[in-house]
Amino acid sequence: MSSRPPPRQMPRGAPERGWRLAGMAVALIVLAPILAIVAVASGAAEGVWPHLVAYVLPEAIRQTAILVAGVGILVVTMGTGLAWLVVAYDFPGRRLLEWALLLPLAMPTYIVAYAYLDILHPVGPVQSLLRAALGITSPRDLGFPDVRSMGGCILLLSFVLYPYVYASVRATFLVQAGGVVEASHSLGAGRFRTFLSIAVPLARPAIVAGTTLALLETLNDIGASEFLGVRTLTVSIYTTWINRGSLAGAAQIALFMLAVVMTLVVVERIARRHADYADAEPGRLKPKRLQGWAAVTATAMAALPVLVGFLIPVLHLCNEAYRRLRFAGFSHNLVDAIRNTASLAVVATVVTLVLATAIIVALRLAAQRGPREVRRVGMLARLASLGYAVPGTVLAIGLMVPLATIDNAIDAALRASLGLSTGLIFSGTVFALIYAYAMRFLALAIGGMEAGLAKMPLTLDDAARTLGAYSGGLIRRIHLPLLWPAMASAAILIFVDCMKELPATLLLRPLDFETLATQLYAEASRGTYEDGAVAALLIVLVGFLPVVGLARLSRHGFVRPRRSSSRRGSGTDSEIDGDLTAGPQPGF
Amino acid sequence: MSINRIVRIACLAGIAGFSAGVSPAALAAEEVTLYTTREPGLIKPLLDAFTEKSGVQVKTLFVKDGLAERVATEGANSPADVLMTVDFGNLIDLVDKGVVQPVKSDALNAAIPANLRDADGRWFALSTRARVLYASKDRTDLKSFTYEDLADPKWKGKVCIRAGQHPYNTALIANMIAKDGAAKTEEWLKGVKANLARKAGGGDRDVARDILGGICDVGLANSYYVGLMRSGAGGPDQVKWGEAINVILPTFEKGGTHVNVSGAAVAKNAPHAANAVKLLEFLVSDEAQELYAKANFEYPVKAGVKADPIIASFGELKIDPAELTAIGKNRKAASELADKVGFDN
Numbered sequence: 001m002s003s004r005p006p007p008r009q010m011p012r013g014a015p016e017r018g019w020r021l022a023g024m025a026v027a028l029i030v031l032a033p034i035l036a037i038v039a040v041a042s043g044a045a046e047g048v049w050p051h052l053v054a055y056v057l058p059e060a061i062r063q064t065a066i067l068v069a070g071v072g073i074l075v076v077t078m079g080t081g082l083a084w085l086v087v088a089y090d091f092p093g094r095r096l097l098e099w100a101l102l103l104p105l106a107m108p109t110y111i112v113a114y115a116y117l118d119i120l121h122p123v124g125p126v127q128s129l130l131r132a133a134l135g136i137t138s139p140r141d142l143g144f145p146d147v148r149s150m151g152g153c154i155l156l157l158s159f160v161l162y163p164y165v166y167a168s169v170r171a172t173f174l175v176q177a178g179g180v181v182e183a184s185h186s187l188g189a190g191r192f193r194t195f196l197s198i199a200v201p202l203a204r205p206a207i208v209a210g211t212t213l214a215l216l217e218t219l220n221d222i223g224a225s226e227f228l229g230v231r232t233l234t235v236s237i238y239t240t241w242i243n244r245g246s247l248a249g250a251a252q253i254a255l256f257m258l259a260v261v262m263t264l265v266v267v268e269r270i271a272r273r274h275a276d277y278a279d280a281e282p283g284r285l286k287p288k289r290l291q292g293w294a295a296v297t298a299t300a301m302a303a304l305p306v307l308v309g310f311l312i313p314v315l316h317l318c319n320e321a322y323r324r325l326r327f328a329g330f331s332h333n334l335v336d337a338i339r340n341t342a343s344l345a346v347v348a349t350v351v352t353l354v355l356a357t358a359i360i361v362a363l364r365l366a367a368q369r370g371p372r373e374v375r376r377v378g379m380l381a382r383l384a385s386l387g388y389a390v391p392g393t394v395l396a397i398g399l400m401v402p403l404a405t406i407d408n409a410i411d412a413a414l415r416a417s418l419g420l421s422t423g424l425i426f427s428g429t430v431f432a433l434i435y436a437y438a439m440r441f442l443a444l445a446i447g448g449m450e451a452g453l454a455k456m457p458l459t460l461d462d463a464a465r466t467l468g469a470y471s472g473g474l475i476r477r478i479h480l481p482l483l484w485p486a487m488a489s490a491a492i493l494i495f496v497d498c499m500k501e502l503p504a505t506l507l508l509r510p511l512d513f514e515t516l517a518t519q520l521y522a523e524a525s526r527g528t529y530e531d532g533a534v535a536a537l538l539i540v541l542v543g544f545l546p547v548v549g550l551a552r553l554s555r556h557g558f559v560r561p562r563r564s565s566s567r568r569g570s571g572t573d574s575e576i577d578g579d580l581t582a583g584p585q586p587g588f
Numbered sequence: 589m590s591i592n593r594i595v596r597i598a599c600l601a602g603i604a605g606f607s608a609g610v611s612p613a614a615l616a617a618e619e620v621t622l623y624t625t626r627e628p629g630l631i632k633p634l635l636d637a638f639t640e641k642s643g644v645q646v647k648t649l650f651v652k653d654g655l656a657e658r659v660a661t662e663g664a665n666s667p668a669d670v671l672m673t674v675d676f677g678n679l680i681d682l683v684d685k686g687v688v689q690p691v692k693s694d695a696l697n698a699a700i701p702a703n704l705r706d707a708d709g710r711w712f713a714l715s716t717r718a719r720v721l722y723a724s725k726d727r728t729d730l731k732s733f734t735y736e737d738l739a740d741p742k743w744k745g746k747v748c749i750r751a752g753q754h755p756y757n758t759a760l761i762a763n764m765i766a767k768d769g770a771a772k773t774e775e776w777l778k779g780v781k782a783n784l785a786r787k788a789g790g791g792d793r794d795v796a797r798d799i800l801g802g803i804c805d806v807g808l809a810n811s812y813y814v815g816l817m818r819s820g821a822g823g824p825d826q827v828k829w830g831e832a833i834n835v836i837l838p839t840f841e842k843g844g845t846h847v848n849v850s851g852a853a854v855a856k857n858a859p860h861a862a863n864a865v866k867l868l869e870f871l872v873s874d875e876a877q878e879l880y881a882k883a884n885f886e887y888p889v890k891a892g893v894k895a896d897p898i899i900a901s902f903g904e905l906k907i908d909p910a911e912l913t914a915i916g917k918n919r920k921a922a923s924e925l926a927d928k929v930g931f932d933n
Contacts, residue, residue, distance in 0.1 A: 055927040063933075117790075122801030123828070139802035146786055146803075229751070229789030231932055239753040242653055243923035245681060323823065397657050404661040411665055424665045428649075428658075507654045511621060511647040511667065522627050522650055 016365045020377060023362030026355045027383045030439045033398035034258075034386055040397070041251035048240065048249035060236040066150060067157075067230055068215055074158035075214045078305060079165025080207055084195050087173040088181075090287040091298035097306065098170075099551030104309030105163045105493075106543030108500040108517070110223025111536045112156050114524065115313035117227075118320075120147045153228040157218055159309035164217075165210035167550070172206040173199060173285065181285050191288060208268055209447065212586045213388075219257065220391045222503065233257050234391050247397070254394045261389045314540055320533035331534070333514060338538060341515040344430065345498035348437035349491050355438055356445030356490075359384055360483070361475050364453055368461065381446050388443035388586060392503030399436055399508065403427045428510050436504040441494045447586040448493070452486025453479070492546040499543055516542070619645040620863035623655055624672040626850060631672070633883050638870045644863050659687045664857050669864035672852040675755040676713075677762075679851045680916040683710050688853035693865055699872035699890045703912065704849065713849035713912075714871050715886035718811040718905055719760050720845070722833040724799045728806060733838040735764065735846070738808070739779025747783040748798045748807035750790055752931030753923060756810060756848060759915055761922035763846045766914040770921060777929045788932050793817060793829065800832035810848075811835070815885025815898045835902050844908035850886065 086098040120126055122139035136142050146152065180202060184194040200207070225232050233253060241250035290298050359381050366377040387395060403426045411422045426432055456479070464478050480487075502517045509518065516539045523532030624631060628650045635646045647667075651658060655678075659668050671688065673679045682688050683706070691709040704713035721733045738747060750757060764773045781788075785804035792809035796817060799805065816822050817830030837845050852871065854864045870876055877888035881896050887905065894900065926932065 051924050051927065055924070055930075059930065059933050117794075121797060122803060123797060123825075127801075148787055148789055226751070227790065229787035229932070235753075238653065239923060239927075243677075243753055243755065243758050244920045245684070247657065393653055397654060400658060400661040404663060408663050408665055421665075424662060424667070427662055428667070503653075506650075506652055507658060509649070511649045518650070521652075522629060 016369075019358065019362040019365055020380075022358040023377060023380045023384075026358050026442075027380045029355065029435075030384045030387050030442060032402045033395060033439065034390065035398075036401035037251050037254060037390070037394060037398040040401070041248055041255050043248035043251075045246050045248040045252060048244065048246045048252075052236075052240070052249070052253070056236050056240075057233075060231055060233045063150065063230055064219070064232045067154060067225070067232060068218055070150075070154035071157050071161065071218045072211060072215055074154065075162040075165045076207060076211055078158065078162040079210055079214075080169050080200060080203065082162070082302060082305065083166050083170035083173055083203075084199060085298060085302055087170060087285055088191055088195070088199075088287055089298055090289040091295040091302075093299050093303070094287075097299070097302040099548070100306045100310075101166055101302065102163050102547050102551055103306060103544065104160045105167075105496055105550075106540050106547050107160050107310060107313060108223070108502070108536075108539060109157060109160055109217070109221050110227065110502070110524075111317070111520070111539070112160050112309070112313050113153075113224040113227045114532075114536075115316045116147050116152075116156055119312065119316055120144070148227075148229045150230055153225055153230045156228070157221065157224060159305060161214040161217055162305060162309070164213040165207060168206040168210040169203045172203045209451070209586060212265065212268075213444075216261065216389055216586070219261070220389075222391065222393075237391060237394065251394065251397075254391060257391075258386070258389050262386075314537070317533050317537045317540065321537045324534055333519065334516075334535060334538065337514045337516045337519045337535065338542070340513060341499055341517070341539075342542060344433060344437075344515065345495045347430075348434045348441075348498045349494045351434055352438045352441050352445050352494050353487055353491055355384075356442055356449055357480075359446055360449045360453060361479070363450065364461070364475075364479060367458060381450065385443035385446050385586065387439035388441065390440075392440070392501065393507060395440060396436060396504040396507040399432065399439070399504075400427060403432055403435070428508070430510060430513075432508045433505060436508055437494075437498045437501060440501070440504065441497050443586045444493050444497070445487075445490045448486050448490030449483055452483045456482055489550055492550045495546050496543045499539060618643055618863065619647060620669045620860050620867050621647045621649075621667045622670045622672060622867070623649050623651060623659060623668045623855075625650070625652055625655055625678060626672055626674055630884050634871065634876055634879050637875060637879065638867055641870065641875075642866060644866065646867070656681050656685045656687055659855060660685055666855060666857050667859060668855040669858040669860045670852055670867055671855055672714075672850070674848075674850045675759060676849050676851070676912050676916055677755055677759060677919045679711050679713075679849070679853065680913070682853050687856050689856045689858070689861070691854050691865055691868070693869060695869045696865075696872060699877075701889065701891070704889050711851055711853045712868060712872075713851040713889050714868075715850045715877075715880040715884065715889060716847045716907075717850075717886050718837060718845050718847050718902075718907075719756065719808055720811045720814070720902065721836040721838045722795050722799060722807050722809050722814075723836060724805045725832055725834050728834070730806075730834070730836055733806075733836045734841050735760070735808075735838050736776060736841050737838075738806070739776045739783065741779070741783070743783045743806060745783065745785050746805040747780060748785055748795045748804035749780070749788055750792060750794070750809075751788050752777070752926035756792070757808075758919055758922045758926065759848050760808070760846045761925060762915045762918035763908060763910050764840065765918040765921055765925070766910045767840055767843055767908075770925065773922075774925055774929060777925055777931055781929055781931050793822070793826065796826075796829040796833050800829050808838075811887070811899060811902065812885035814902075815896055818898055819885070837902050837905060839906065840908055843910070844906040847887070847905075847907050849889075849912065 082101055086094055086101070118124055122128075122142075122144070127139060127142060127144050130144070131137070131139065131142055134142070147156070180198050181194055184198045189197070219232070220234055221232075222234050222238065226235050226238075234257075237250045237253045237257075240253060241247050359377075363374070363377050363381055366373040390398070404424070407422075407424045407427050410425060414420055414422055426435075460478065461474060464474050499515075500517060502521055505515055506518055506521065509515070514522075516535050520532045520535035520539065523535065622635070628648060631648075635648065638644065639646055649668075655671065655673065659666050659671065659682075662668070671682055673682070688710050690706075691712075693709070696705065696709070696712055700712055700714075704716070705711065721730070723730050723733075737743075752758070752761070761773060761777065764776065786798065790798075792813045793816075795804075795807035795809045796813070799807065814830055814833075814835050817826040820827050839845050852868055854861060854868070858864050872890055874890070874893055877890045877893040880886045881888050881893060881899070885896050885899055887895050887899065
């Protein structure tokens, strides 16, 4: 293509249309199961709603709101505060802690909940030690708060989910804070005031992006909330379905929840529409070195989340796993489970990225043609991101319907015409699992890549076109290489999420097929928690490696924009290289 | 490293992983496919014994919620032969959704008492478990107990129990509705709720752990957990939990002890229906029923097969006469009552 002479006009031909069709196809892939849920929801659910409205929803909405508000406040405070701490200050252990702060991402919420009940229970180590130290014999006299409570649930979820905010905000601070903060300093504002009045407003898109992900995880969480006794809407979906046998009613609650989420996301987007954040002066902030008590405090503050969200539960798991391994040895099932988990997560990640690429390219090509076109294709991107906002099991049921319909139709057609039976081709195979993961986590890929794309000025495309590259060549040679860091960090998040995914995996997987998460669940639901500890530890370990990768990526982000001070304002490469968007973004 | 190369390597790694997982050895001639909500660890010994005896290979899929939905959507091409669930409600759901077929088997009818199977052979109970009282060894001295006692204000702040919406509790509440009606059951639920020492939640074993930890004195939980804890199957910590409690078989004031079942049915579109029946018949053989008793600490359904000594030590089980189907019918009402009194809030 590059041999063709440069076009005089914007090409309006087939490639654009082709990409838009591809984008539509991807959106359709995600929408098919959601439409199936709508179909399920339209089934008869007599007598379900009066009961729900009278006795279930008020309390479920109240508890969900408290949980989401609590987790929201904590993850924003922790994520933003910690990001500022490691970017704006220098203190002992900073280089280690700034990536270690990402580690809780590797912890599934249900594992953290199990672990902390063990640790903080009256018969667990903490209370036993406290009683011994204080000379108290009865656990009741100690009055230690129970982790099985709203407060416990908020705290535990926050300590595991804050890295979503931390990662995206830190990425923003790293590349964008330098210039404005220096300006703020030169006008006499201190670091803390600068943080509140300059840095936080500047990072608002990143804060919103990270918080959205954390809160969607909170909303869809079933393991930790149910175990800790919090009755969220998602828990109500399950009881409506399982105990009252109304899948239609359950699907209706799920859609109601989806509608609320979409409304909030749209409201936020509208509120942000007229603000332009992209032009903040780029440049790296020089961290201020802390001394004495200030340094000790900073180190302690940055170490605490790593301890609570990662190190303590992991050490507990190690202890349990060690006891288990001494007792019964390493189970061969686990070897299979490790292989299944890792291969599945890798393939699903690649598929998700490929699908997201179609959307992203369509979006980029639309940008050449004005805001109306962008809005249209943007709709596709939003639709394709819906999967992240639906609880796993509901989504799995939505997925089973179209897959089985296709399978049975193929089978019936071939039986009629050729007299042979194909059985189930897609249902109950790895295909179904990969489909589920892709539609669930497409939001992460689209969001991450969209943010990366936004940093590339359209003039870049024009320049490339003048030089004869357009459509295919433009995408392959310009966009994708520049998007590579954003794709890589999205890939890592998707990989970790695939590995942790439980409800859809449990329902859709093939016969005799176990992943680490299903293995752990099987052991935990039998109550032989120590058996599950080995699987739990393996999930954390396999999830640990990509998180380290994410940390390495973002450290590169540190080094690259070194030329920015000399070329500020003129060059675009520093912005692109530097903003590795190591931070996660939802595609909403 | 270019994106292309990484993508290529990643794909190869993934494909290699899968192809290693799918071996051609799966082409055994005789097989049966089991969909189960029972934990694989619990039924594995039974299935291994079956394969050894019959030569039939068993493929399993362990699912929690949505087993019936999966079979139903798979439709005529579903590979499922046997569907196995814990909790009677889940079992009857399979019948209601029309995913099972009637089975005529003299062996099954002879081994399972009539009240523990469907007259038309659409479902069979394979083992039973009682909802029993765990009571602190140190702080209580109870000889007998009724479910109604749990609402007695003298237990205020001393009761632990899992969520009212958990199927085990829903079945118990449904049992009470079947006996005493909804109004009386609602009063009882309110009373129990007022006595709770902590939020209703967690698992059955947590009742024993919380009693050991001094959070509460009494609570309801399933019988087999006592065996799993005390035998050491759950690790050394759980032995301590199990030893901290006395176990009493409670009864309804006018009736017996509430039991639930684990059971199975043959799938409507079972490709290997004959093997499916063979598996069910094996599961009620003396050998398998002893495994249910010894490895899982459940009550065997077959007369003449003894419960494990740990379980037998609770005394003689007097099962409440309410029909399982009546309990199944009241399940929705029970779940709604639990919501109405805000049991889990």
